[in-house]
Structure formats: structure tokens, C-alpha cells
Amino acid sequence: MQHVIVGAGPAGVVAAETLRKGDPKAKITLIGGEPEPPYSRMAIPYLLDGNIAEEGTYLRKGAKHYDALGIQYVHGRAESVAPAEGKLKLEGGDQVPFDRLLVATGARPIQPRVPGIDRPGIHGCWTLADAREIAKLSKSGSNIVLVGAGFIGCIIMEALASRGGNLTVVEMEDRMLARMMDATGGAMMRRWCENKKIRVLTGRKVVGVEADAKGPGDKAVALDNGEKLNAHLVVLAVGVRSNVEFLKGSGVKIDHGIVVNDQMQSSVANIYAAGDVAEGPDFSTGGHMVHAIQPTAVDHGRIAALNMLGKTAHYKGSLIMNVLDTVGLISSSFGKWEGTKGGESSAAVDNDRYRYLRLEFDGDHLIGALGIGMTEHVGVLRGLIQTKTALGDWKRKLLADPHRVMEAYVARSQV
Amino acid sequence: MQKSLHIDPGKCTGCLQCELACSFENENVFNPAKSRIKVFRFHDIGRMVPYTCTQCDEAWCMKACPVEAITTDAATGAKVVSDALCVGCKVCTIACPFGTVNYNASTGKVMKCDLCGGDPECAKACPTQAITYVDANWTGLDRMRDWAAKTDSGARASA
Ligand SMILES: Cc1cc2nc3c(=O)[nH]c(=O)nc-3n(C[C@H](O)[C@H](O)[C@H](O)COP(=O)(O)OP(=O)(O)OC[C@H]3O[C@@H](n4cnc5c(N)ncnc54)[C@H](O)[C@@H]3O)c2cc1C
Numbered sequence: 001m002q003h004v005i006v007g008a009g010p011a012g013v014v015a016a017e018t019l020r021k022g023d024p025k026a027k028i029t030l031i032g033g034e035p036e037p038p039y040s041r042m043a044i045p046y047l048l049d050g051n052i053a054e055e056g057t058y059l060r061k062g063a064k065h066y067d068a069l070g071i072q073y074v075h076g077r078a079e080s081v082a083p084a085e086g087k088l089k090l091e092g093g094d095q096v097p098f099d100r101l102l103v104a105t106g107a108r109p110i111q112p113r114v115p116g117i118d119r120p121g122i123h124g125c126w127t128l129a130d131a132r133e134i135a136k137l138s139k140s141g142s143n144i145v146l147v148g149a150g151f152i153g154c155i156i157m158e159a160l161a162s163r164g165g166n167l168t169v170v171e172m173e174d175r176m177l178a179r180m181m182d183a184t185g186g187a188m189m190r191r192w193c194e195n196k197k198i199r200v201l202t203g204r205k206v207v208g209v210e211a212d213a214k215g216p217g218d219k220a221v222a223l224d225n226g227e228k229l230n231a232h233l234v235v236l237a238v239g240v241r242s243n244v245e246f247l248k249g250s251g252v253k254i255d256h257g258i259v260v261n262d263q264m265q266s267s268v269a270n271i272y273a274a275g276d277v278a279e280g281p282d283f284s285t286g287g288h289m290v291h292a293i294q295p296t297a298v299d300h301g302r303i304a305a306l307n308m309l310g311k312t313a314h315y316k317g318s319l320i321m322n323v324l325d326t327v328g329l330i331s332s333s334f335g336k337w338e339g340t341k342g343g344e345s346s347a348a349v350d351n352d353r354y355r356y357l358r359l360e361f362d363g364d365h366l367i368g369a370l371g372i373g374m375t376e377h378v379g380v381l382r383g384l385i386q387t388k389t390a391l392g393d394w395k396r397k398l399l400a401d402p403h404r405v406m407e408a409y410v411a412r413s414q415v
Numbered sequence: 416m417q418k419s420l421h422i423d424p425g426k427c428t429g430c431l432q433c434e435l436a437c438s439f440e441n442e443n444v445f446n447p448a449k450s451r452i453k454v455f456r457f458h459d460i461g462r463m464v465p466y467t468c469t470q471c472d473e474a475w476c477m478k479a480c481p482v483e484a485i486t487t488d489a490a491t492g493a494k495v496v497s498d499a500l501c502v503g504c505k506v507c508t509i510a511c512p513f514g515t516v517n518y519n520a521s522t523g524k525v526m527k528c529d530l531c532g533g534d535p536e537c538a539k540a541c542p543t544q545a546i547t548y549v550d551a552n553w554t555g556l557d558r559m560r561d562w563a564a565k566t567d568s569g570a571r572a573s574a
Contacts, residue, residue, distance in 0.1 A: 010481060040481035046502035051523075052482075056502065061483050295479045295510050302478075323505045330518065332509055375508070375518040379475075383512030406514055410455045414464050415424065 001026040003308060004088055004096055006078045007104035007243075008032030010040060010294055011275025013059050014301035015102050015308075016071045022309040029072045029096060031088075033105065036128055038066075038073070041106075042294050044131050048138075048159035054128060078105065078246040083268045099270065100308045103247070103258060104301065106276040107240035107292060112147065116209035121217055122234040125156045137217075137233040140164030145221045145229050147206055148237035149176040154189070154326040160235065161198060161327055168199040168229055170221070172238075175202055180322050180333040184349060185356055185370055192329045192354055209234065240292065242277045255279050257290040262315045264304035272308055274300035283317035283386065284335045284367065291318045319386055323378065329354060332378055335385045336360055336368035343367065346399045359402045364390050369405075377406040384409055417492045419470060419551045420528075420535060426545035427463035429456055436540035440531055442519075449519070451528040452537045452546075465546055467537070468515040468528040470494055476507035476516050476527065492551070493530040501525055 003019050005012045008030050016030045032038060036054070043057035060066075066073040076090040081101065088096040109124035111117050121137055123130050138144055142165045146153055149171035161167050169176075175186030176193070190200050205224040212220035212230055220228040242257040253259045253267035257279035264272050264280065274280075275297035282289040296318040306313035323332040339345050339360040347358040355373035359366060365388045369381040383389075384405070391398065394408040434450035442449040452467035470493050477485040477494050484500035485507060487493070496516075501524040507516045508525060516527040528535075530548075538548040 014478070042481045042504055042506070043502055046504070052502055056482060056500070059481065059483065061500070294481055294506050295475075298478050321509050323509045325503075325505065330505070334509070375505075375520065377514030377517065378508050379511035379516060380514030382509055383514065386512060407455055407457070409514065410464050410466055411457060414466065415457065415460070415462055 002029075002086075002097060002099045003027065003102070004029045004031065004098035004100070005102040005104055006031045006033075006088065007102075007106055007275070007277070008034075008038040008073065009104060009106050009275060009297065010059060011106070011278075011297040011301040011304075012102065012104035013038045014298050015104060015274060015305040016066075017069065018302050018305035019309060020069045020071060022306065022311065027072075028070065029074060029098075030066065031074055031076050031078065031090070031096070033075075033077050034127060034129070035075060037063075039128060040294070041126060042155075044125060044128070045156050045159040047128075047131050048125075048135060048156070049162040057128065080246055080248070081250040081252075081271070083250055083252075083271055086270065101271045102301075102304055102308065103244075103252075103266070103271060103273040103277055104275045104297075105243035105246075107242050107257075109236055110239050110241050111236060112206055112238055114206055114208045116219075119209050119211075119219055121219060121232065122209065122236065124236050125152065126240075134160075134233065134235060135163070138163040138165050139232075141166070142232040143218075143230050144168070144233045144235065145170060145231040146235045146237065147221075148239070149173075149200065149202070150237060150239070151177065151180060151322055151324065153237035155324045156235065156237065157193070157198065158325060158327045161196065165233070166197075168231075169193070169201065170204050170206055170223065170229075171200070171202045172205050173202065176200065177331070180337075181331065181370060182338070182358065184347070185331065185358075185372055188349075188351065188354055188356055188372055189326060189329060189331065191351075193327060196327045198327065240276070242290070244277060255288070259288060260304075262317075263307040263313065264300055264315065265307060272304040274304040281315055281317035283319040286317070289318075289320070291320050293318075293320070293322060295321070319382060321382055329372065330375055331372045332370070332374065332381070334369045334381045336362075337370045338368070340367060344399060346402045348402050357402045357405075359398055359405065361391075361395060361398075364392070364395060366391070366405075377409075380406050380409045389413065417551045418533075418548050419492070420467065420530070420538060421547045421549045422465050422467075423545050423547075424462060424464040426543045427454065427465055428543055428545075429454055429463040430542065432540040432542060433465055433537035433546055436536040437528075440536040441526070449526075451515075451517075451526060463545075465537070465541075466515075468494070468511075468513065470528075470530065471513075475510040475512065479506050479510035481506065488529070488532070491530045491533045493532075494527070495529045496525055496527055498522070498524050
């Protein structure tokens with residue numbers, strides 16, 4: 001059996017390892033689109049703030065890890081696929097034969113379509129190559145404009161601020177973290193950032209990037225209210241797009257990502273997909289969604305590989321969840337935090353101490369949660385949601401005081 | 416034979432010796448807030464429940480870690496955090512459905528029970544044998560295993 005995995009992020013690497021565990025003899029080829037050993041994008045902020053060196057971002061630390069497992073790790077960029085012939089064509093012309101192909105090519109940052117966006121010194125924060133450029137340009141005292149205060153924007157803020165630059169954040173939505181925080185949480189985050197000397201502009205669009213004579217390499221970021229922000233470095237975090245172009249003509253069904261069934265199989269039988277590139281089953285809605293997070297990439301990689309091995313593994317769906325540290329303020333969100341029709345909710349807000357907890361219930365179980373300033377036992381929110389634990393009389397107690405959630409879990413599962 | 420922590424809530428008096436021993440062993444302070452084992456008290460039903468990581472096979476924390484900072488100790492089976500490799504991203508803290516991995520803001524790393532390398536201080540400190548360290552197949556961790564199975568986002572493969 002010849003397994004080929006295109007994409008060497010967490011989804012691809014976990015899939016390769018799972019394949020090897022299940023089939024000691026199969027031929028396994030892992031193709032990475034970037035020159036480095038397989039690494040983790042989510043470790044990039046810690047590289048930028050000087051916490052780790054580049055090696056610290058590598059998914060596996062042993063230099064011989066892939067060799068030792070008999071996983072052939074090669075560099076290349078997929079150009080096209082012919083499923084019927086079982087052939088993957090790489091840029092440059094090489095053909096890689098496969099019996100089963102896993103697409104784990106992830107996504108890439110999108111660029112706002114405005115004039116001047118291709119000027120030098122404007123970068124996404126997505127790859128190690130991006131990180132090197134950002135490190136070069138974000139010197140102490142320099143002006144940095146971050147476009148986008150979503151999940152990725154908020155995570156990299158700390159790294160950008162810690163490099164000593166003056167940071168301004170421009171967000172199109174009316175609040176920070178519009179897709180993982182409600183208005184209460186978003187306002188709390190904003191106040192926190194502003195106290196850390198970060199300028200936060202919401203409800204503002206970037207309309208262009210011009211040259212600025214203030215300094216060599218300086219730019220003027222033009223906003224829709226006419227204001228111009230001087231910037232030595234512009235970092236873009238306005239969203240991502242799946243890397244699926246090479247699948248054109250392959251017959252693989254694509255929506256926001258590659259649509260896969262609960263065995264991570266695409267509409268073409270010998271092609272599977274996992275991670276940020278896959279639109280897989282969503283635990284909360286029962287529908288299909290792209291959940292571009294690390295835990296989902298890892299789950300997807302494992303389930304896809306089991307099915308590629310011919311073992312039938314059905315995925316119960318990923319729960320969307322995030323935890324992030326925004327210049328020191330820790331926030332998390334799980335599942336249907338906006339609640340559901342006919343559901344109930346409870347919230348505790350402590351503005352002075354920057355603490356917030358909101359729980360959402362459907363009938364007798366938890367379906368979503370938001371937290372700010374919570375670092376103890378956070379995972380239990382995932383557990384309670386995903387096991388649909390019947391809360392019994394603990395629901396009443398949680399409606400009165402959401403902070404008793406860990407007690408509720410221990411009481412409902414251990415006593 | 417690997418051993419695990421066996422917890423018998425019926426014997427717990429809520430004295431918190433385990434929390435003190437744990438925080439001292441791991442963080443050099445007598446501070447229950449820094450303990451990796453926690454005692455939950457349910458006064459209305461007169462019950463105390465010590466609670467910590469079961470070193471589960473699913474090891475969501477270990478699988479979710481983006482930088483291989485959590486590994487299995489071959490001797491004890493414990494899932495152990497390497498402070499040198501942990502970048503403090505906290506993804507394991509939301510991945511663990513038991514809520515037993517916590518972020519420690521003072522070190523910038525996560526912390527969880529590592530069975531003290533095979534000689535758990537909590538068990539030694541417990542005066543009533545509510546916490547013991549025994550052969551793994553005696554521990555009766557069934558309740559947690561059930562919970563683990565329910566959380567498993569991917570059904571285990573059938574051959
Ligand atoms: C700065 C940053 C911070 C993040 N923080 C968090 C966080 O705190 N928590 C969290 O859960 N998630 C976080 N994420 C998201 C997380 O990193 C992704 O969800 C995860 O990397 C997805 O894994 P993947 O394997 O699907 O894709 P990726 O990691 O993107 O890997 C894709 C692979 O495919 C390769 N590739 C792409 N196109 C081709 C092609 N045509 N041919 C060959 N190879 C190709 C790439 O080179 C790469 O090797 C963060 C992301 C970033 C950028």
C-alpha cells in the first residue's frame with residue numbers, strides 16, 4: 001500500500017505516524033510545502049517573543065524521527081491530482097503515485113484587496129519565513145500596524161508588542177475577537193489592550209497602503225475615515241483561505257474547504273482530507289465546518305489515517321474551541337457560546353479583575369462557554385459539552401454561579 | 416506492572432495534606448493553589464473528592480501539544496510536561512476534558528500530575544489512605560474511563 005500525505009503540519013504528521021503504527025509495511029510519503037522540518041504554526045508567537053528558537057517550533061524534536069519510522073519526508077508543492085490514475089503531480093514535474101492520498105495542505109492568509117498591499121514590509125504571520133521577516137522589521141520603537149483583531153491577530157499581539165514596537169490594531173468588526181467573544185468579553189479585551197498601550201481601532205477598514213517619507217521603508221496605512229497610520233511593519237491577520245487550488249479538475253468537492261464525511265473521506269474515494277483544509281463534521285451543529293484549530297487538525301489526521309488503513313473509524317465531529325493569551329489576558333471559548341433558541345444562560349462579570357465566565361445550556365446540559373481570566377480546570381468545559389453530561393440539580397447551581405463548573409463536573413461524574 | 420493513583424473519596428476527610436505535599440514537591444511552596452491534585456468538598460452531602468489526572472490512554476493533552484512537550488514516561492506511564500519544551504500555548508488545557516492541566520502564570524508553562532516520577536507525594540501524605548498508589552488494574556478508574564470514552568471525538572477504530 002502506498003500512502004501519500006501532502007502537507008506536513010500537525011494534521012499530516014499525526015496521520016503519517018498513525019499510518020505507520022497501523023501498518024508497519026506500508027510505504028508512507030509525507031510532502032511538505034516549506035523548506036523546514038515539519039513545524040507548528042501556532043508556536044510562531046513564542047518564536048517572535050524570544051521564548052524559543054526555530055527548532056522549538058518543530059512538531060517532533062528528534063532529527064531522525066521520520067527516518068526512524070520509515071516515513072519518507074520530502075519537500076515539494078502539489079500542482080495537480082489525477083485520482084483515477086493515482087498520481088499526484090508536483091511543481092517541477094515529478095509524479096508521485098498513490099493508492100490513498102491525504103490532503104492536509106492547510107490554509108494561507110488572505111490579503112485585503114486594496115492598493116499598495118504588495119509593498120515591501122507587509123506580511124502575514126503564518127510561516128517561519130513570515131516570522132523571520134517580522135522579526136527583522138519589528139525593532140524597538142518602530143511603528144507596527146496589525147490588521148485584524150480576530151483569533152490569530154489577538155494571539156500575535158503579545159509577540160509584536162514584546163518586540164518593543166508601538167502597536168496599532170485595526171479591526172473591521174465592531175469589536176475584538178468578533179467570532180469568539182461576545183460584546184462584554186470583547187470590551188474587556190479592548191480595555192486590557194489599551195491599558196497595555198496598544199491602540200485599538202474597531203469598525204475601521206484599511207483602504208490602502210501608501211509610501212511615507214517619514215523613514216526608509218515606512219508606509220502610511222490609510223483608513224476609511226481618512227486617518228493615515230505610519231508603519232514600518234504591517235502585519236495582516238484578516239482571515240485565511242484553504243489551499244485547494246491543486247485539486248482543480250480532480251472531482252474533489254470543495255465548499256469552504258474540502259468536504260469530508262465522518263471518515264474524513266472526500267467525494268473522491270481514494271482522497272481524504274484533514275486539518276485546516278477540511279470541512280469536516282461539526283459536533284455542535286451536526287453540519288460541516290472548517291475548524292482551523294490545532295486540536296481538530298490532530299483529531300482529523302488520526303481519524304483519516306485509521307480509515308486509510310481500512311479500519312472503520314467514525315468521527316463524532318470537532319468541537320470548536322480556542323484559548324488565547326492576548327498580551328497577558330487569557331480567554332477561551334467553546335462550542336455554541338452564543339447560546340441556542342430556548343436555551344438558558346448564566347454569566348459572571350468582574351470588570352475590575354478582568355474576569356468573565358458565560359455558560360450556555362440547552363435543556364439539562366452545557367453547549368457552550370466563554371471565559372476570560374480563567375486558567376484552572378478550563379478543559380472541563382470541553383468535557384461537559386462533548387459528553388452532554390446531564391447536570392441534574394447542578395444546572396440550577398450553575399445558573400446562580402457559573403464559577404462552580406468544576407465542582408459540577410466532579411459531582412456529576414465522580415461522586 | 417504499572418501503578419496508578421487510586422482515589423477512594425469515601426476515606427477523604429478534606430485535610431488537604433495531599434495538596435500541600437504536591438505543591439511543595441513540585442513548586443517548592445506550601446500552597447494548595449499550586450497543587451496538581453485538588454480536593455473538592457460537597458458539604459451538603461458531606462463528601463470530599465480528591466481529584467487529579469488519571470494519565471488516561473487518550474492523552475488529549477499530549478496529542479494536542481504542538482511542540483511535543485508532553486510525553487509518556489516509559490517507567491510510570493505518566494504524561495509528563497517538559498518545562499524546557501513547553502511554550503505555554505495552553506492548548507492542552509482546553510483539550511483535556513477532565514480539566515486536569517492548568518496554566519501556571521508565574522512560570523508561563525502548564526502543569527499537571529506526573530506521578531512524582533513514580534513516588535507520588537500526595538499518596539504518601541494522605542493520612543487515611545484515601546489516595547494510594549497501587550497496581551494499575553486495581554484502581555477502578557472506571558468512572559473516569561467512561562467519561563473518557565464519551566468525550567472521545569473519534570470513535571475508536573474497529574478492525
Ligand atoms: C500565528 C498562529 C497562531 C496560532 N495559534 C493557535 C492556537 O493558539 N490554538 C490553535 O488551536 N490553533 C492555532 N493556530 C492554528 C493552527 O496552527 C492550525 O490550525 C494548524 O496548523 C492546522 O494544521 P494543518 O496540518 O491542517 O495545516 P498547516 O499547519 O497549515 O500545514 C499545512 C502544510 O501543507 C503544506 N502545503 C500547503 N500547500 C501545499 C502544496 N500545494 N503542496 C505541498 N504542501 C503544501 C504547508 O507547507 C504545510 O506543511 C495558529 C496559527 C497561527 C498561524
